[in-house]
Amino acid sequence: MAQVTLSDVARTAGVSLATTSRVLNGSSRVPGKAISQRVMQAAEKLGYVPNASAQALARSSSGLLGVVIQDLEDPYFSAVAAGFQEAAGGQGQLVLMAQTSRDADLTIVALGGLNAQRVDGVLMVGSLDLSAEQRAVFSDQLARVEARGGQVVTVGQSYGIGRTVYPADRDGGRAIGQAAIAGGYQRFALLDDVTRAPSAVDRAAGFAAAIEESGGRIEYHVPAPVTAAGGRVAGDALVRHLEEHPGGPMCFFAMTDAVAVAAMGRALHAGIRVPDELGVVGFDGIAAGRDIAPSLTTFDLPLRDIGRRAFELVHHPEDADxxxxxxxxxxxxxxPGRLWQGGSTSPPPT
Known part of the structure; x- marks a missing residue:
């Protein structure tokens, strides 16, 4: 017989994982009497056995904060993490950071490690395509943070615990598609994220909607992961496609700036003229996109500010500015973000 989990009790009681954990693990942040009774009754009905260690830890504090990011080499993640670290350092807070390489199981290990260190709050950055079982484990680990009185902030994906910060992914994708059309492009390519990260799915949906509303279509879906290595694969594939299917300039939405920079580099190396033969658009607004030639057209997000504000939400949520x-x-x-017109795409007529 499978062991009864906090998720099972929460589902039966009809309350959140965080509330269930606070009631059963003895946190000082206990909800109202009626809700507490409902949770206790559900636990008794299911035969849930509380973890004594979890109960002891529920009331403890370490003074540490945790940050979980997917890829330190991707400037999107490192910029958000840097903003969080800067704000934490200004308050004398120590931050434990884990990189999980976009792997759900490694993320679970990282969250377990942070809970073992009794962190007082957690920031998670990035989205993953999760099974129902993985999502339940994520939520359970984050609920343990809240049960100790800590705060949880996630960027890009919600797990039903804490507060979630969403970049305007779908709106940004739509703005990029509209800008490509305004720039005169009639052929379009799109990175098809093989990992199916929810943020990439939303960005792709916004871009595709803008193209379809204009009467156009996505000519080429380029299968690759949303990484710099995936961008190099996509760049080589785009070069082959343009050579095999000539017929006018094409605009490629790379889903992230890291992918866009890598793909554009491969295209330029192969002799493809950017933006005349191939337009390339990213998403995020990393600093490196301004420094390359041609500069990268992108949907610009306040990455470091996201990290700084996330620290406020974790450290002092009542006074977060x-x-x-x-x-x-x-x-x-x-x-919200804003479209930043670089030299990697043809600008709309003035």
Whole structure:
């Protein structure tokens, strides 16, 4: 017989994992009496056995904060992490950081390690295509942080615990598609993220919608992971496609700046003229995109500021100072971006 988990009790009681953990693990942040009774009744009905170690840890504090990111080499993640670290350092807080290489199992190990260190708050950056079982484990680990009185902030994906910060992925994808059309492109290519990360799915959907609304279509879906290595694979594939299917300039939406920079490098090395034969668009607004030639057209996000504000939400959520342009709805925060016109795509006519 499978062991009864916190997730099972939460589902039966009809409350969140965080609430269930606070009731059963003895946190000082206990909900109302009626809810507590409902949780206790559900636990008794299912035969849930509380973990004595978890109960002891529920009331402890370490003074440490945890950050979990997917790829340190990707400037998107490192910029957000740097903003968080800078803000934490200014408050004398020590940060434990884990890179998980976009691997769900490694992320679970990282969260378990942070809980073993009794971190007082966690920032998770990035989205993953998870099974229901993996999502339940993620949520269970994050609920343990909240049960100790800590705060959880996730960027790009919600696990039902804490607050979630969403970049405007779908709107940004749509803005990129509209800009490509305005720039005169009639042929379009799109990175098809083989890992199916939710943020990439949303960006692709926005881009495709803009193209379809204009009467166009995506000519070429390039299968590759959303990594710099995937960008090199995509760049080589685009070169082959253009050689085999001539017929006018094509605009490629690379899904992230890291992918775009790598793909554009491979295309330029092969003699493809950017933006005349191939336009390349990223998403994120990393600093390196401004420094290359041609500079990268992208959907610009305030990456370091996301990290700094995430620290405020983790460290002192009641006094967090969020920009007025950030849309707050209950535990969800949506961050707008803006299209930045670089030299990697043809600009719209003036």
């Amino acid at each position: 969020l920009p007025e342009t950030w849309e707050v709805h209950e535990d969800t925060i949506t961050i």
